[in-house]
Amino acid sequence: MEQNINRDLPVVQSVLQMNPVFFDKLSFERLGVSTGESKVRLKINQKIKKIDDGKYVVTILAEATQENEFIATVQISGYCTVDESDPAKEHLLKENAFAILFPYIRSELTLLTAQPETDPIVWPVMNIQAMMEQAEKRKTLIMDRE
Numbered sequence: 112m113e114q115n116i117n118r119d120l121p122v123v124q125s126v127l128q129m130n131p132v133f134f135d136k137l138s139f140e141r142l143g144v145s146t147g148e149s150k151v152r153l154k155i156n157q158k159i160k161k162i163d164d165g166k167y168v169v170t171i172l173a174e175a176t177q178e179n180e181f182i183a184t185v186q187i188s189g190y191c192t193v194d195e196s197d198p199a200k201e202h203l204l205k206e207n208a209f210a211i212l213f214p215y216i217r218s219e220l221t222l223l224t225a226q227p228e229t230d231p232i233v234w235p236v237m238n239i240q241a242m243m244e245q246a247e248k249r250k251t252l253i254m255d256r257e
Contacts, residue, residue: 127203129189129211135170136186139223142179149178151232155216159204167191169208173216175224175232183232185219187212210239 158170170188175181189212193200217234225231 125207126194126197126199127207127211128192129169129208132187132189132212132215134185134187134215134219136172136184137219137223138182138184139226140182141226142181145177145180145228145230149180152176152178153232153234157205157209159208162190165192165195167193167204167208169204169212171209171212171216173220175220177229181224181226181229183220183223185216185223187215187219206239206243209243213237213239 152175154174154176156172158168158172160168160170162168168188168190170186172184172186175183189208191204191208193203197203221231221233
C-alpha cells in the first residue's frame with residue numbers, strides 16, 4: 112500500500128552547526144592472515160575541545176582490531192558552533208555531534224576493511240542515544256574533555 116503524505120513544514124535550522132568536517136586519520140595495518148577464530152574488537156573515543164566561545168572541535172576516533180590480523184583506524188573531526196548559553200549545549204556537542212559524524216566513521220571503516228582476505232566491518236545503523244547511555248554505564252566509550 113502506497114501512501115503519500117504531504118506536509119508544509121517550515122525549515123528550522125539546527126542550533127548546532129558543523130563546518131568543516133574531515134578525516135584526520137585513516138590507516139589499515141595488516142598483522143597477519145585470518146585464522147577465522149578471533150573476534151573484532153571495536154573501540155571508540157570522542158574528544159570535545161573548546162577553541163573559542165561557541166566554537167568547538169568534536170573528534171571521533173574508531174579503532175577496529177582483529178587479533179593477529181589487522182588494526183584499522185578512522186578519525187574524523189567536525190568544527191562546531193553552538194550558542195554558549197544554550198542549556199542543551201553539552202548534549203548537542205556530546206550526542207548530536209557524535210550522531211552527525213558517526214555515519215562517516217561507519218562508512219569509512221567498511222571501505223578500509225574491504226581488503227583481500229579480510230571480512231569487511233559493517234556496523235549496523237545504531238541508536239546513538241542508547242549507545243551513549245550504555246557507554247556511560249559501562250564506561251567503554253571514553254570521553255575526554257579539554
